[in-house]
Amino acid sequence: MIRTRFAPSPNGALHLGHAYAAIVAHDLARRGSGEFLLRIEDIDGPRSRPEFVCEFLADLEWLGLPWDNDVSFQSRRFADYEDAAERLKAMDVLYPCTCTRAEIAAAATAAGPEGPIYPGTCREKNRDPGGAAWRLDVSKALAFTGPLEWTDEIAGVRNARPDLLGDVVLVRKELPASYHLAATLDDAKDGITVVTRGQDLFTATHVHRLLQELLGLPVPVWHHHPLLVEPDGRKLAKRRGSPSLADRRRAGEDGRAIADDLRLGRFPAGISLSSA
Incomplete structure (x- = not known):
């Protein structure tokens, strides 16, 4: 149905x-x-x-x-979002990020459909300072899944290219989920x-x-x-x-x-x- x-x-x-x-x-x-x-x-x-x-x-x-x-x-549905975020953290595909939008814009070397692509400044810090946003480590995530496809009724079959958006925020500093995770x-x-x-x-x-x-x-x-x-x-x-x-x-x-x-x-x- x-x-x-x-x-x-x-x-x-x-x-x-x-x-x-x-x-x-x-x-x-x-x-x-x-x-x-x-x-x-x-x-x-x-x-x-x-x-x-x-x-x-x-x-x-x-x-x-x-x-x-x-x-x-x-x-x-906050509990659902928090549970999913904890599962992703346990898989080691999320990392904390304290960068501001201004810092990202200044350091970014490429632009994506949502603005400057995050340059990975916090990716290797491996520590949670508290009050941080949490980003998806796309490279690590794709190592788990391998190549993926999805189908649009108008555009047809597409290869999944999450790298086009970079390491997006999944858990916001003040909220349990970003649009990507919640939706x-x-x-x-x-x-x-x-x-x-x-x-x-x-x-x-x-x-x-x-x-x-x-x-x-x-x-x-x-x-x-x-x-x-x-x-x-x-x-x-x-x-x-x-x-x-x-x-x-x-x-x-x-x-x-x-x-x-x-x-x-x-x-x-x-x-x-x-x-x-």
Whole structure:
């Protein structure tokens, strides 16, 4: 059975880009007579605001995108993240890192899809000073797993290349997990069979596939869909004030009609789908 999910973070209102992502996940599940789940990724400290969760639920109902089962919350899964991190530490594939972003930017010699690639400054220190982030030692991890592949419904079979992102942070200084670890564990716990998300997260999947192998997790299929972008090619973003779904809903617009327009590629003036 197909099972997909929509997993917004409650650090701002949803906009049309989120609506498009939710529609992709919802419709894939419904076409396969499967389930569409809703997960709230609310571990981003004080930026996660519970009042947005109620808005998210109302927005999805307004769009005509009912979800199955109870809503899940990352904030209730800290024990799962901590357990996985301890397992990875026991495998000696994590190491503590105290570098600041400024230090990394100054020392980096290459750039990846998420910014400067970590140059490995703390990799050989072999000590935990306390209060550090923990990074994945990609070379050691690949020595455990060997070559890996993953499949995207649009792009096809891919060789896993976690080295493209370098030694990413898996445990943040102030939180039990980064996006990479939390999302990978959550999708496994929720039984997600098709992970839908935007093309901007395509390269993250290389790391997630490695984590699945290290932790003995099931391997889904991925579906990286195009993004809604502004005339300058940038994706719609909360921080740039893209009109919110909540504002449209309160103004009396027809949410189901908006959803149908998005399905048919009828976008507001100046908005288009990103190219592959």
